[in-house]
Amino acid sequence: MHTNSLQNHKMPRGNLFSDKCPSRGVLKHVTSRWGVLVILALEEKTYRFSELRKKITGVSEKMLAQTLQGLEHDGLVKRVSYPVVPPHVEYSLTGLGQDFSVKVKDFADWIEANIADIIEAQIAHSEQS
Amino acid sequence: MHTNSLQNHKMPRGNLFSDKCPSRGVLKHVTSRWGVLVILALEEKTYRFSELRKKITGVSEKMLAQTLQGLEHDGLVKRVSYPVVPPHVEYSLTGLGQDFSVKVKDFADWIEANIADIIEAQIAHSEQS
DNA sequence: ATTCAAACTTACCTTTTGGTATGTACTTAC
DNA sequence: GTAAGTACATACCAAAAGGTAAGTTTGAAT
16 A cells, blocks of 8 residues: 555645645646646657657747756656667656646646637727726 | 537637647736636635735735736636725636636645645655765 | 725836757767 | 767846835725
């Protein structure tokens, strides 16, 4: 039986409304400009660094590396490096990351699916005197 | 029958992986430092401005106002102002916002529920040589 | 006449984020 | 011997986000 195999009532729980709660930090990593996009991509399949760059339009090398490190630090992303030359590194979701990615996908899918309604609301809003 | 009462196949859909897609902007609003927290609070009940400030520890007036305006602009939050003195303003979710808040809540709940595992992963990660 | 209250707005400044460009490592191919 | 390929790190700078503090509005209470 592993550490997290059951969620008993003694398990400490985060409280995002509270300043200084560590869950705020995780929220920050994940909702950083590129965090959601990286998780979304990796939910689909394992990617190499350069492939991710092509997939996620607009991300710079620096930011992609930084984002991946943040997510790796939180145990959501797994980095596997093959010691060949030129370098070959593969990124994928950990078990924890896969679990989370379901929520992220629902979240992102909703935005994509409802973008038309949102734009409509934006237009209506800007037509206010 | 209203405009958005059915999602037919002709409905344009966002693509978050693409730069310049308007859904990227919405993602940015919602994943701004305080966006998720505001939606989470309003999912619970209607709040006045000052109540929200107390609820969401750490937000400044400026940022709260700005976040609320962003979400209002996207049609997720509704602002109702009563012309009394001193001012009385109530914030709540629109129908669209309520729909979305379900996803946001799942997303946030996951982090809160799994914060122990994440912290464990963080420690393990930092113990690497 | 002064104070107070709520919901902001604004000016000013600091911190964080993000981009660009360049450097590095190492081996294979030409 | 030089170029190419991959995954970064780093320095430098510009832009954006965010915080603090003060000001605004208006009527009612003291």
